[in-house]
Structures are given as structure tokens and as C-alpha cells.
Amino acid sequence: MSANAWLTKFSAVFNNDDRDSIEELFQIDGFWRDYLPFGGTLQTLEGRDKIGQFAKEAGLTTTIEKITFEGGASDSEGFFHFETSQGLGRGYVRISDGLCETLFTQLDNLKEKTTHPDGSLNPFVLIVGGGQGGLALGAQLADLGVNYLIVDKHPRVGDQWRSRYDSLVLHDPVWYDHLPFKPFPSDWPTFTPKDQMADWLESYAHDLNINIWTNSKLTSAKYIGSEGKWAVTIENDSKVVKLEPTHLIMALGLSGFPKIPTFKGKDIFKGPQHHSSAFKLQEEYSGLNVAIVGANNSANDIASDLVKIGARPTLIQRSTSLVVRQDDYCDKVLGPLYSADAVSRGITTDKADILQASVPLRLLEKKHKKIWDSIRQEQKSYYNNLANAGFALDFAEDGTGLGMKYRRTASGYYIDVGAAEMIMDGRISVKSGHSVSALSEDAIHLDDGSSINADMIVYATGYGDMTEWVAALIDQETAVKVGPCWGYGSATKGDPGPWIGELRNMWVKTEQENLWFTGGNLSQARYYSRLLALQLAKHFKTAPSIVN
Numbered sequence: 001m002s003a004n005a006w007l008t009k010f011s012a013v014f015n016n017d018d019r020d021s022i023e024e025l026f027q028i029d030g031f032w033r034d035y036l037p038f039g040g041t042l043q044t045l046e047g048r049d050k051i052g053q054f055a056k057e058a059g060l061t062t063t064i065e066k067i068t069f070e071g072g073a074s075d076s077e078g079f080f081h082f083e084t085s086q087g088l089g090r091g092y093v094r095i096s097d098g099l100c101e102t103l104f105t106q107l108d109n110l111k112e113k114t115t116h117p118d119g120s121l122n123p124f125v126l127i128v129g130g131g132q133g134g135l136a137l138g139a140q141l142a143d144l145g146v147n148y149l150i151v152d153k154h155p156r157v158g159d160q161w162r163s164r165y166d167s168l169v170l171h172d173p174v175w176y177d178h179l180p181f182k183p184f185p186s187d188w189p190t191f192t193p194k195d196q197m198a199d200w201l202e203s204y205a206h207d208l209n210i211n212i213w214t215n216s217k218l219t220s221a222k223y224i225g226s227e228g229k230w231a232v233t234i235e236n237d238s239k240v241v242k243l244e245p246t247h248l249i250m251a252l253g254l255s256g257f258p259k260i261p262t263f264k265g266k267d268i269f270k271g272p273q274h275h276s277s278a279f280k281l282q283e284e285y286s287g288l289n290v291a292i293v294g295a296n297n298s299a300n301d302i303a304s305d306l307v308k309i310g311a312r313p314t315l316i317q318r319s320t321s322l323v324v325r326q327d328d329y330c331d332k333v334l335g336p337l338y339s340a341d342a343v344s345r346g347i348t349t350d351k352a353d354i355l356q357a358s359v360p361l362r363l364l365e366k367k368h369k370k371i372w373d374s375i376r377q378e379q380k381s382y383y384n385n386l387a388n389a390g391f392a393l394d395f396a397e398d399g400t401g402l403g404m405k406y407r408r409t410a411s412g413y414y415i416d417v418g419a420a421e422m423i424m425d426g427r428i429s430v431k432s433g434h435s436v437s438a439l440s441e442d443a444i445h446l447d448d449g450s451s452i453n454a455d456m457i458v459y460a461t462g463y464g465d466m467t468e469w470v471a472a473l474i475d476q477e478t479a480v481k482v483g484p485c486w487g488y489g490s491a492t493k494g495d496p497g498p499w500i501g502e503l504r505n506m507w508v509k510t511e512q513e514n515l516w517f518t519g520g521n522l523s524q525a526r527y528y529s530r531l532l533a534l535q536l537a538k539h540f541k542t543a544p545s546i547v548n
């Protein structure tokens with residue numbers, strides 16, 4: 001059966017009162033990933049039983065009004081678009097032996113848009129954080145007619161990127177990084193330097209007329225359950241402003257607070273100690289021995305910067321890391337969907353986003369394992385040279401590579417933009433497989449009894465979980481109730497099972513009523529902002545105070 005014929009049959013069965021046969025349209029281990037139109041959240045149903053159950057429940061409230069396959073009559077897979085009673089959607093389907101292997105359905109728009117009354121001081125949605133996550137969500141809410149306000153503690157939009165170390169250039173190529181409604185111009189560099197990114201965000205906020213208060217720090221938030229509202233306090237320049245939004249969105253980054261180890265002897269060490277988030281390269285560091293605790297992206301970027309000004313960095317690598325040449329990452333991992341070549345094959349960023357989401361995480365793990373096996377094989381001498389220089393490598397504990405590590409813990413990798421060569425030729429030293437046991441006046445001591453002389457220490461030790469923000473801005477009880485963000489239950493280090501199949505707490509309802517999270521890289525800000533905005537718009541339409 002072709003994909004076209006399958007979709008026709010699927011919608012007929014789905015719209016029938018007796019849905020018992022819908023599961024028979026899927027392979028026994030088939031998948032249905034539904035991003036809102038039928039289940040109202042982001043979820044993946046695995047296997048016939050779960051799909052059948054889901055279809056029965058979804059069918060009580062939703063029917064498919066139209067479904068149109070975009071491919072050829074005999075194609076076995078392709079894009080389609082559809083309408084339900086509430087909205088317009090798109091999807092991607094793969095058929096094999098007449099049965100569905102994967103079905104992906106995504107809500108794109110609501111049939112009825114809402115226009116919000118102007119002049120209300122209290123926004124329906126308050127977004128804390130005006131980085132790319134907050135700005136993209138604001139742009140989407142405006143498009144859906146939802147009343148929102150963004151607050152950011154920095155004086156200027158983009159300051160979060162400006163504050164990062166000088167040499168930072170995006171590791172992802174431009175095709176992966178576009179934001180909604182205002183793509184980068186065609187002559188934009190493939191890899192955006194961080195200050196250019198900052199200025200782009202500032203012009204984005206201006207050009208899209210984003211409703212943002214800068215210099216405005218949210219200092220506390222408390223949920224008033226009886227009223228279904230938040231009571232928040234914002235310090236805005238020298239004023240204190242109280243607001244009562246219905247929904248509160250944490251758009252505060254990829255993670256929580258900088259992790260700074262408390263080593264024995266920390267107070268005795270004579271030189272400067274910086275977390276990577278606060279590190280600024282200075283010419284006076286030339287000639288210094290710098291111990292860098294950590295061996296992932298920030299550690300390697302900072303180490304290569306230090307080499308360039310004549311310092312001698314040593315990476316202290318406690319556990320293994322994934323390293324990939326930037327060309328391999330861009331060509332083999334992102335390139336099939338996000339590249340100039342993909343665009344020339346008709347895969348725009350918009351289509352690429354659907355194709356990417358159409359692969360459930362269970363299958364993505366398998367797909368990525370193959371990609372990373374081939375990268376390892378093809379770059380054998382590169383990896384041997386790194387290992388011979390003492391750098392301990394991994395490709396994720398199950399070999400599934402960087403993309404899965406990113407989804408699980410957002411850490412543990414380096415996209416090589418130059419440091420690997422310096423490690424191989426010894427300009428960056430590596431001490432691997434040992435933890436720091438103590439500091440003394442001018443050295444770091446490791447648990448194998450060895451020591452490394454150091455004039456300065458950089459802690460490239462990463463960040464905590466996003467729920468640290470909840471504890472700090474709301475309270476500990478809510479943080480515990482909500483639980484950690486990221487990870488999908490892969491049962492690997494840092495991402496305990498059971499299997500969930502979608503990212504924890506990200507862009508979906510949480511255990512705390514009316515509290516939501518957004519965050520992550522530019523690609524996630526682009527894609528998931530729409531899905532989160534649609535969920536909020538649904539609440540907006542039904543909010544009594546707005547309707548009346």
C-alpha cells in the first residue's frame with residue numbers, strides 16, 4: 001500500500017466510531033509521534049497497543065477533517081497536511097509492507113486566532129529570560145494573538161551571548177540556527193561569532209516588535225492556586241513591579257547554575273580561579289600554566305585560546321568525552337537535513353524540522369549509532385592520535401554519539417574547531433582518568449598522587465539542572481515537584497530510566513500548574529517555540545477573564 005492510500009484508510013478508520021481496527025494499520029512495533037493535534041502534548045506512542053489506546057482516547061475529542069498527501073501516488077513515505085476540528089497540521093509517514101512504521105503528526109496553527117485586548121498591565125504569559133528561547137516564544141505568541149511579556153535582567157537583548165568568552169563561535173551551521181519569522185540573510189556566515197549572534201537577537205527583538213522589558217529581574221514568583229495565577233515580583237531599574245500573569249515560562253537557558261567544585265585547599269591556591277562562564281582571555285595570561293578542570297566544549301575552546309596567547313594549558317579530564325571534527329559533525333550528522341546541499345535538494349529548514357521530529361527517539365538512537373560508527377571508522381587515525389596524546393574518548397556509552405548525549409545531559413562533548421590538533425602536538429596537555437583531590441598554593445593534586453603546577457585554574461565543569469532556577473525563583477518544594485529537565489529515560493549516565501521517549505519537562509505541561517520551560521540551542525528555540533505557544537494559546541482562548 002502506498003503512503004497516500006494508507007493515509008486515506010487511516011483517516012477513514014480514525015473518523016469511524018469503531019476504532020478498534022486502527023492498530024492493525026501499524027506494524028507491531030510501529031510508532032506514532034504526536035506533537036499536539038490528537039493528544040494535546042508532545043508524546044510518542046510505541047507499539048500497536050499503545051497506538052490503539054491513544055487513537056481511541058484522542059478520537060473522543062478530535063476528528064480528521066481533511067488529509068492530503070504531498071508526495072507521488074506510489075511513494076511509500078512523505079509529507080502530508082491535515083485539518084482537525086481545532087487546527088491545521090502537518091506530518092510525515094513511512095509505510096513498509098502496507099503497514100505504518102512511523103507516523104508523525106504536528107499542530108501548526110489554530111483555526112480560530114485570538115486577538116488580545118491591549119493595555120492590560122498583566123500579561124497572560126510572563127516569560128522570564130529574553131535570550132533566543134524567550135524571544136522566539138514571544139514572536140510565536142504574538143503571531144497567535146496571545147498577550148505576553150518578556151523580562152530580562154540584562155540591560156540589552158543579546159547580553160547573555162556578549163558575556164561569553166571572546167572566541168566563542170557557534171558550533172552549529174547557519175541552516176540549523178534560523179529563528180522563526182526572520183531567517184538569517186543569505187550572506188550570513190556559516191558559523192556565527194557570539195557577538196554577531198547577540199546583535200542579531202537585539203535586531204530580532206526590535207524588528208519583530210517583541211514585548212520585552214530589559215533591566216528587569218524577576219526576584220520571586222508564587223503560584224496562587226485558588227486564582228490560577230502567579231504573583232511575581234520584578235525589580236525594574238530602581239522600581240519594584242508586581243504582576244499577576246496566568247502562565248510563567250522559564251526561558252533561562254540550557255541548564256541551571258555554573259557548577260563550581262569545592263576542592264580541599266581552594267582558599268590556599270594563590271592564583272585566580274574562574275568558572276568558564278566568567279572566563280575572559282587576557283594578554284597577561286601569556287606564559288602562565290593554566291589547569292583547566294574539564295575536557296568538553298568550553299574547556300577545549302578556552303585551552304586553544306590560551307595556547308594562542310602563549311599560555312600552557314592542561315586539561316584535567318576525569319572521565320571520557322566525545323570529540324568530533326566540525327566537518328564530520330556538519331556533513332554527516334546535521335548535513336543531510338541542515339546544509340546548503342539539503343536546501344538545494346528542497347529540504348528547507350522548515351521541512352528539515354519535520355523530518356527530524358518524524359524519527360522517534362528509539363529509532364534515532366539506532367540511526368545515530370550507524371552514523372557515529374562510520375565517523376569512528378573513517379577518522380580512525382584522528383581518534384588514534386587523540387588517544388595516543390592521552391585524551392580519553394567515548395561516543396556515548398551506547399555509541400549513539402553527540403546528538404543523544406545532548407538530549408540526555410547536554411554535556412560530554414567537544415566539536416573540534418582546533419583544540420584537538422593542539423592536544424595531538426602537545427601544546428595542550430591532558431591528564432586523564434583522575435579526579436582532583438586537593439589544591440595547594442601553586443598546584444593541583446590528583447587522586448593518583450601526581451600534581452600539576454598551576455598559576456590559574458579554570459573550572460570548565462558545566463552547569464546544574466534547570467530546576468535550580470525553580471528553587472531559586474519559586475521555591476524548593478516546587479522544584480522537587482517538577483523534577484529535572486532534559487533526558488528521555490535512556491537509562492544511561494545522568495538520564496535514568498524508565499524510558500519516556502520525549503524530553504522531560506521541556507515545552508510541555510509540568511507537575512506545577514501553569515509553569516513551563518523552554519531552552520536549548522537555536523534550533524530548539526525555533527522549532528519548539530511554536531509548539532509551546534500553541535499550548536498556551538489554547539489556554540488563552542478558554543481563559544474566562546480574557547473571553548469575558
Ligand SMILES: Cc1cc2nc3c(=O)[nH]c(=O)nc-3n(C[C@H](O)[C@H](O)[C@H](O)COP(=O)(O)OP(=O)(O)OC[C@H]3O[C@@H](n4cnc5c(N)ncnc54)[C@H](O)[C@@H]3O)c2cc1C
Pocket residue numbers: 128129130131132133134151152153154159160161164168169170171172177216217218219251252253254298473518519520521522523
Ligand atoms: C559556551 C557555550 C557555547 C554554546 N554554543 C552553542 C552553539 O554553537 N549553538 C547553539 O545553538 N547553542 C549553543 N549554546 C547553547 C545555547 O544556545 C545557549 O545556552 C542559549 O543561550 C540558550 O538560550 P536561552 O534563551 O534558552 O537562554 P539564555 O540565552 O541563557 O538566556 C536567558 C536569559 O535569562 C535572563 N535571566 C536570568 N535570570 C533572570 C531573572 N531572574 N530575571 C530576568 N531575567 C533573567 C538572562 O539575563 C538571560 O538573558 C552554547 C552555550 C554555551 C554556554
